[in-house]
Amino acid sequence: MIEVKEPRRPIPIVGSISGMVNVARHLFRKPVTVQYPEEKPILPQRFRARIFLRLDDCVGCTLCEQVCPNNSITMQLVDRENPRNKRKIYPDVNFGTCTVCRNCEEICPTDAIYLTHVFETSRTRNSFTYSPQELALQENEVKK
Amino acid sequence: MSEFVELNFGPQHPSTHGVLRLKAKLDGEIIRELEPVIGYLHRDAEKLCELTFYADNLILFDRMDYVGSMLMESGYLEAAEKILSIDPPERAQWIRVVMNELSRIAAHLVWAGAFGLDLGMLTPFFYCFAERDKILDIFTEICGTRQETNYMSIGGVYQDITPEIMDHILEFTETFPKRLEEIYKLFVKNDVFISRNKGIGVLDRETAIDYGVTGPMLRASGVNYDVRKAKPYLVYDKVNFEVPVSYKGDNLARFLVRFEELRQSVKIVREAVKKIPDGPHFNPKAKKPMMIRLRGDGEYYARTESAKGEFGVYIVGDGGVKPYRVRVRSPTFKNLSVLPVLAKDQMIADMVAISGTLDLVFGEIDR
Amino acid sequence: MSLYSRLVGLFSPLGNLPSEALSYIAESLIMIIIATLGLAFMIYLFRKFMARLQLRIGPNRVGKFGLLQVVADGLKLAGKESIFPKGRDDLPYRVAPLIGMVGLILAFAVLPYGSLFWVGTVTIFDASGTSVSVILLFAIIAIMPIGEVLAGISSRNKYALLGSLRSIAKDVSFEVPMMISVLAVVMMASARTAYPLSINSIVTTEILPYGILEPLGIFVFMVSMVARASYTPFDMGESDSELITGYSTEYSGMRFAMFYMGLFGSILLGSFMVSLFYLGGFNGPLDSSLGVVWLVIKALILVLISFTIWLSMPRIRIDKFVNLGWKYLLPLSMINLILSGILTLGMGW
Numbered sequence: 066m067i068e069v070k071e072p073r074r075p076i077p078i079v080g081s082i083s084g085m086v087n088v089a090r091h092l093f094r095k096p097v098t099v100q101y102p103e104e105k106p107i108l109p110q111r112f113r114a115r116i117f118l119r120l121d122d123c124v125g126c127t128l129c130e131q132v133c134p135n136n137s138i139t140m141q142l143v144d145r146e147n148p149r150n151k152r153k154i155y156p157d158v159n160f161g162t163c164t165v166c167r168n169c170e171e172i173c174p175t176d177a178i179y180l181t182h183v184f185e186t187s188r189t190r191n192s193f194t195y196s197p198q199e200l201a202l203q204e205n206e207v208k209k
Numbered sequence: 210m211s212e213f214v215e216l217n218f219g220p221q222h223p224s225t226h227g228v229l230r231l232k233a234k235l236d237g238e239i240i241r242e243l244e245p246v247i248g249y250l251h252r253d254a255e256k257l258c259e260l261t262f263y264a265d266n267l268i269l270f271d272r273m274d275y276v277g278s279m280l281m282e283s284g285y286l287e288a289a290e291k292i293l294s295i296d297p298p299e300r301a302q303w304i305r306v307v308m309n310e311l312s313r314i315a316a317h318l319v320w321a322g323a324f325g326l327d328l329g330m331l332t333p334f335f336y337c338f339a340e341r342d343k344i345l346d347i348f349t350e351i352c353g354t355r356q357e358t359n360y361m362s363i364g365g366v367y368q369d370i371t372p373e374i375m376d377h378i379l380e381f382t383e384t385f386p387k388r389l390e391e392i393y394k395l396f397v398k399n400d401v402f403i404s405r406n407k408g409i410g411v412l413d414r415e416t417a418i419d420y421g422v423t424g425p426m427l428r429a430s431g432v433n434y435d436v437r438k439a440k441p442y443l444v445y446d447k448v449n450f451e452v453p454v455s456y457k458g459d460n461l462a463r464f465l466v467r468f469e470e471l472r473q474s475v476k477i478v479r480e481a482v483k484k485i486p487d488g489p490h491f492n493p494k495a496k497k498p499m500m501i502r503l504r505g506d507g508e509y510y511a512r513t514e515s516a517k518g519e520f521g522v523y524i525v526g527d528g529g530v531k532p533y534r535v536r537v538r539s540p541t542f543k544n545l546s547v548l549p550v551l552a553k554d555q556m557i558a559d560m561v562a563i564s565g566t567l568d569l570v571f572g573e574i575d576r
Numbered sequence: 577m578s579l580y581s582r583l584v585g586l587f588s589p590l591g592n593l594p595s596e597a598l599s600y601i602a603e604s605l606i607m608i609i610i611a612t613l614g615l616a617f618m619i620y621l622f623r624k625f626m627a628r629l630q631l632r633i634g635p636n637r638v639g640k641f642g643l644l645q646v647v648a649d650g651l652k653l654a655g656k657e658s659i660f661p662k663g664r665d666d667l668p669y670r671v672a673p674l675i676g677m678v679g680l681i682l683a684f685a686v687l688p689y690g691s692l693f694w695v696g697t698v699t700i701f702d703a704s705g706t707s708v709s710v711i712l713l714f715a716i717i718a719i720m721p722i723g724e725v726l727a728g729i730s731s732r733n734k735y736a737l738l739g740s741l742r743s744i745a746k747d748v749s750f751e752v753p754m755m756i757s758v759l760a761v762v763m764m765a766s767a768r769t770a771y772p773l774s775i776n777s778i779v780t781t782e783i784l785p786y787g788i789l790e791p792l793g794i795f796v797f798m799v800s801m802v803a804r805a806s807y808t809p810f811d812m813g814e815s816d817s818e819l820i821t822g823y824s825t826e827y828s829g830m831r832f833a834m835f836y837m838g839l840f841g842s843i844l845l846g847s848f849m850v851s852l853f854y855l856g857g858f859n860g861p862l863d864s865s866l867g868v869v870w871l872v873i874k875a876l877i878l879v880l881i882s883f884t885i886w887l888s889m890p891r892i893r894i895d896k897f898v899n900l901g902w903k904y905l906l907p908l909s910m911i912n913l914i915l916s917g918i919l920t921l922g923m924g925w
Contacts, residue, residue, distance in 0.1 A: 066433045067451040069465040072397040080398040081889060085881075087395050088332050088888040091629050097339045098633045109346075111368060113353035132501050134265040166268045166359045171367060174498045180353070216734050224817040238738070238894065327817045329808045329891030335630035395888070401809050402890045557738070558893045561818050 113165055114184035116158050118200035121147060122177035125154040129169035129178050137163040143197050149175075155197035160186060162193075213241055220249045224327050224561045227571030229545075231564075238556045243549045247542075250575040258535035263289050264363055264500040266535065271357040273537070274573040277316030279308040279348075280515040281573075282361040287442055287511035288522040289363060292532070293503045295495050300488040301365035302443045306481045307378065308351075308360065309443075310474040314385075315344045316516035317471050320568045321392065324464070327565035328405055336392050343381055350374050363503060365491025375482050382479045386472065393468055406460035410551045410563035413458055420550070421543040424518025425470060426567065429455045429462040436514040447484070450477050463566040504530055517541045517568055541567070542574045604685055611684035611841070616646045618840040618879065625883050650833065658829035661731055668730035673827065673834035676723030680841040683716045687848055688776040690858025690867020708773040710762060713849075714755065717804070720838070721747045724813065727835070728823035739822025742894050743813035746803055749901025750810075754800035756909040757793040760916040761786050761853050767920050779857040787854035789919060792912035794854040796905050801846030802885060803897070805839060809889040810897060817891075847878035 075081075099106050120143075130138045140154040147153070156169075156178060169178050183204050199207045213234035219225035228249035234242040254269045261269075270285040271278040283305050290296065297305070322337035345355040351374050352360035352367065360367055396402050412422070417430040427434055435452040437445040453469035455462035495503065505526030512521050518540025527533040544567050552560040583599030590598065620635070620643060627634025635642030660669070686709050721743065728740020766772035769781040787794040803810040814822030824835040851857055851874035858867030892900070 066454050067469070069453045069455045069462070069469045071455075071457070071461065071465065072403075074403060075398050075400045077400050080400045081885075084395050084399045084888045085884045087391065087398075088629055089884050091332075091336075091631060092625075094631060096628070096633050097342065097631045100633070109350040109353075111351065111353040112349055128498065128501070132262065132265060134261055134268050164268060164357065165354060166357075167353065167367070168265060168268075168359075168500075171362070171497050172500055214734060216738075223820060235738075238742075325890070329811065329815060329817060330887075330889065331626070331808070332630055332887045335632065339631050399888075399890060401892050404896060405890055405893060556893060556895070557818050558812075558815070558891070 108182050108184075112182055112184075113167055113170075113180035115160075115181055115186050115204065116163065116169070116195075116200060117179055117181050118156065118197060119177045119179075120145065120155065120197065120201050121149075122175045123147070123150055123155050123197075124175055124177070125150040125152045126174060127154070128172045128174065129156050132168045132172045134166060134168065135162050135164065137161075138169060141197055156200070157194055157196050158200060159194045160188075161190075224564070226323055226564075226569045228575075229564070229569060229571065231548075231560075233557075233560070235557070238558075240552050240555055240557060240560050243552045243560065245545055245548055247545070247571075247574055250571045252576065254576045255535050255537060258532055260531065262501045262530055263293060263503055263505060263532060266532070267361065268357065268359050271359055272572055273539075273576060274316065274515060274517065274520075274541075274570050275356060276319045276570055277312040277516040278356060278358050279305075279312035279360065280316070280513070280520065282358070283309055283443065284511065284513040284515060284520040285522050286361055286363065287513055288509045288524045289505070289532075291509040291511065292505035292507060292524050292526045293363060293495075294505075295364040295492050295503070297365045298489050298492055299444075299486050301361075301490050301492075303481055303485040304366050304370050304490065305361060306443050306445065306448065307370075307478055307485070308348075308366075310477045310481070311344050311347060311378070313474050313516045314471055314478075315341045316568075316570075317467050317474075318344075320467065320516075321396075324565040325396070327561050328402065330395075330402075333392055333395050336388070336395075340385060340388055340392075343385075347374065347377055347381065350377065362491060362495070363500065364495030365489070367491075369490040370485065375485070378478060378482050382475050382482075386475055389468075389471055389475075396464070403461065405558075405562055406464060406566075409460045409559050410555070410566065411457070411459045412547060412551055416547065416550060417458075420547040422518070422547055423540050423543065424514070424516075424568075425466045426463055426518065426544050426547075428453060429466045430458040431456040436512050436519055440512060442511070442513055444481075448477050448480050450474075460562055460566045467568075502530060504528055505532065515540060517570065517573065518544060537576060539573045539576065541569055545569060545574060607685045608681050611681055614684075614844055615837050615841050616650070618844050619646045619649075619837070621879070622840065622883055625880065626887060629884070629887055653833040654830050656829040658831050659826070661733065661826045663732040664826070665730035665732070668726040669826075670831075672723045672727035672730060673831040673838075674723070675726065676720045676838040677834045677841075679716055679719035679723070680838055680845060682719075683713060683845055684841075684848075686713045686716060686775075687845075687852065688779065688858070690779075690871050691865050692868040707771040707777075709775045710758065710773045710778070713775065714758070717845075718751070720804075720842070723838075724823050727827065731823075731826035733826050735819045735821075735825045736823050739813050739815075739819045739825070742815075742819075743806070743823060745894060745898055746806070746810065746812055746901075749898045750800045750803040750905065753796050753901060753905035753909040754804075756906070756913055757790075757796040757800070758853060760790055760793050760909070760913045763913070764789065764916050764920050775852055779852055779859065782856065782859070785854060785856035785859075787850075787856075790854070790912055790916055792908050792915070794850065796909045796912065797854060798850055799900075799905060801842075801850055802882065803901075805842035805846050805882070807839065807843065807882070807886040809885070809892045811891060812894040812897060815891055843879060843882050844875065847875040847882065850878055851875050 127140055130140050137159045138156045141157045142153055143155045167180055170180050213236055216233045216235050218231040220228040220230045230246040232244040233240050257269055258266045267282055270281040273281050318337040318341040322334035325333035348358055349355050352358050412430050414431050417427050433454050438452055450473045453466045455466050506528045508525040510523040512519055520540055521538030523536040524532050525534040551563050580603055583602050584595050587595035587598045624634040635645035638644040638648045724743045725740050728736045762772045765778040769777040771777045806813055855874050858871040860866055860870035
C-alpha cells in the first residue's frame with residue numbers, strides 16, 4: 066500500500082502556461098490518423114473479420130451452428146458430392162449479426178470454417194446472408 | 210417552501226457517459242436533489258447467459274465493461290472454471306494477468322480522457338486515446354479484434370502469446386510511462402483543474418463502505434481494499450505491486466489514485482511479461498470441440514478487481530451445458546448509487562465533475 | 577492618402593455629397609466582406625490547429641488542404657431546417673442571433689487597420705469621422721451580450737435559461753475591469769494626443785507599446801477578451817458538458833452558424849483589440865506602409881495563443897469566475913490605473 070501524494074498547488078498563471086506549452090509541443094508530433102481509403106493499416110496476422118468455408122472439408126457436424134452465440138449460422142442443404150459430408154448440410158452465415166467472435170473457427174473439428182483478413186464486406190441490406198457456396202468464394206466474386 | 214426547477218440531464222447529454230439520466234431539482238445553480246435513472250442500455254445479459262453455453266457467455270461479458278473487456282472475461286472465467294472444475298495452466302494465468310493489466314490501462318485511459326472532457330479540456334482526450342490505441346493494437350495482434358476481444362477461453366486462452374507480441378508489450382511499457390506523465394502534468398499543473406477538483410465531492414470512509422463502493426473510489430476514501438491483494442486470484446500473489454490509497458476522498462484523490470494505478474499496472478505488465486512460463490496455453494480437458502459439452506454443477510461466487518471496482522460473478526450450475534443462473538455484481542452500479550449523496554447541494558458544474566470521477570460505463574450498470 | 581479618399585475620388589463625378597456617402601458605404605461593405613472572410617479563415621485555422629495539437633490531421637477533403645471545408649459547412653448549415661421550438665418568444669428568438677452578428681461586424685468596421693501599400697490607410701470612421709471611436713467600439717461590443725440573453729430567455733429551454741443566466745453573471749463581472757484597463761490606456765494617451773478617445777491616434781502617437789508599460793492592463797484585458805469570446809476556460813454560458821450548448825441549445829441551421837461564427841469573430845476581434853491597444857497595433861519596425869501586415873501578424877499570434885488556451889484549459893466554475901472578476905481583476909485594473917497615472921503625471925511618459 067502506498068499513499069498517493071497530492072501534487073503541490075501550482076502557481077496560478079505559470080501552471081496554466083506550462084500546460085499550454087505542453088499542448089503546443091504536440092504541434093510538431095506526427096499525427097496518429099490513418100487515412101483509411103488511401104493508406105491501409107497493416108493488419109496483424111491474427112486479425113479476423115470475414116468467415117470463409119472450405120466446402121470439401123466440411124463434415125456437416127453442426128457444431129458451429131450450436132456454438133454461434135447469436136445464431137448467425139444456420140445449416141443449409143447443398144446438393145454437392147462430398148464423401149465426408151453424407152448429410153449434405155453446410156453452414157451459411159448472416160454477416161448482419163455476426164460479431165466475429167471466432168467461436169465457430171475454434172470449435173470446427175476439421176478447420177473447414179475459418180476467419181480471414183478480408184474486412185471490406187459492405188453490402189446491401191438484403192444480401193447479408195452468405196450461402197455456403199458464397200462463403201467459399203472471394204469477396205469480389207460474391208454477388209452484392 | 211420555494212419550488213425547485215426540475216432538470217433532466219440525459220440520456221442524450223454530452224456529459225452523461227453513455228445513457229445515464231439524472232433527474233435534478235435545481236435551486237438556481239445548486240442541485241438540491243438528484244436521482245439517477247438507469248436502464249437505457251439494458252440488454253438482459255444475465256438472462257441471456259442462461260440460454261447459451263458456458264463458452265459462449267464470454268462474449269456477453271465482453272460487452273459489459275466494453276472499455277476493459279479482458280477484465281470482464283477473466284472475472285467470468287474465475288467463476289465458470291470453478292463450476293466446470295477446469296483449471297487454466299500456469300502459462301495461461303500469466304497471460305491473463307498481462308492482458309488484465311493492459312485492459313485496466315486502456316479503461317483508465319478512457320476514463321482520464323472523458324474526465325478531461327467533463328471539465329472542458331478538449332485535448333487530453335485525444336492523447337489518452339492515442340495511447341489506448343496502442344493497447345488495442347496489441348489486442349488485435351494477440352486475438353484479432355480491438356475491443357470485444359473474446360480472447361480468454363475456458364481452461365486457458367484461445368491463442369498463445371508469441372515472442373513478437375511480448376516484445377511489443379515490452380516496447381509499449383517502455384514508451385507509455387513518459388506519455389503518461391505528460392498527460393498527468395497536463396492535468397495537475399493546471400490550477401483551474403485543481404480548483405475544480407480539490408475538496409469537491411468528498412466521500413468519507415463510512416459512506417463509501419455503507420454504499421458498497423469499491424475500486425479506486427473506495428481506495429481514494431482511505432480503505433486499503435483491493436481484491437488483487439485481499440484475495441489474490443490468478444497469479445496476482447506472485448507479482449509485485451502496490452495499492453494506491455488516499456485519505457482525502459475528494460475528486461482529486463480519485464484522480465490521483467487512478468493515475469497511480471496506471472503506473473502500477475505498467476509495472477505489473479513489465480514484470481509479468483518476463484515471467485510468463487513455458488507450457489500449454491490451455492487445459493487439454495477443455496479442448497476445442499469439447500467447449501460446448503462442458504457440464505457444470507454447484508455454485509460459485511468469484512470476485513475480481515475490474516477497472517471500476519470489485520466485479521463479482523455468481524454462477525449456479527445444474528449439471529447441464531448451460532448455467533442455471535448467472536448474477537453479476539456490477540461495481541459501477543454501486544459506485545453510481547453514491548452520486549446523489551455526493552452531488553447534493555453542489556453546483557451543476559461540480560456534479561458533472563463528480564460523475565466524471567465515478568468512471569461510469571453503462572454496459573456494466575445496465576448489463 | 578487613404579482608402580476613403582481614393583473612393584471619394586472614384587465617385588467624384590457624382591458630386592460632393594453623394595460621392596462621400598457612396599464611399600462610406602463602399603468602404604463599409606469592403607470591411608464587412610473582409611471581416612466575414614476573416615471569420616471563415618479563423619474557423620479553418622482553428623480546426624486545423626486543433627487537429628494538429630490533438631495528433632489528428634483535420635479537414636483535408638474539400639478543396640486543397642480542406643480550405644473549402646468552411647464553405648461546405650456553411651452551405652450545409654444554410655440548407656438545414658431552422659427548427660423553431662414550441663412555446664418560444666418568437667421575435668426575440670429570431671432576432672437574437674442577428675444581434676450578436678451585427679454587433680460583431682460593426683465592431684470590425686470601427687477598428688483602424690493602419691495602411692497598406694498603395695491602398696493607403698484602411699480606416700472607416702476613425703481618421704475621417706469620429707474622434708471618440710473607443711467609446712463607439714465598446715458601445716458596439718456591449719450590444720453582443722444582448723443577443724445571448726435574448727436567445728436564452730426566448731427559447732423556452734431550461735439549459736438555455738441557465739446558460740444565459742451564467743452569461744449575464746459572467747458579462748457583468750468582466751466588463752468593469754475591462755473598461756477600467758482601457759481607461760488607463762486612454763489616460764496615458766491623453767498626455768500626447770488631443771484625441772485620446774480615437775483608437776487611431778492612441779496607436780499612432782505611442783512611443784512604447786502600452787502592453788510593456790502596463791503589464792497588468794494587458795493581462796486584465798486579455799482575460800476579459802477570453803471571457804468576451806467565451807471559450808474555455810470561461811465558457812460557462814455555453815459549457816458543452818454541463819448545459820449542452822447553453823443559450824444556443826435550441827438553435828439549428830443558419831441561426832446556430834451565426835452563434836458559432838460569433839464565437840470565432842469575438843476571438844478575432846479580441847485579438848485585434850489587444851494588439852491595437854497594447855501591442856502597438858499597426859506600428860512596426862519597418863516602413864509604415866506595412867501597417868496592416870503588422871497588425872494581422874500580431875493578431876494572428878494572439879489568435880493562436882487564444883486557441884492554445886482554449887484547448888489546454890479546463891472550464892472554471894461560474895462562482896469562481898465572478899470571484900475572479902470582482903476580487904482580482906477589478907483591484908488589478910485599479911492598481912493598473914493608478915500606476916499608469918503615476919507614469920503619466922510623475923514620469924512624463
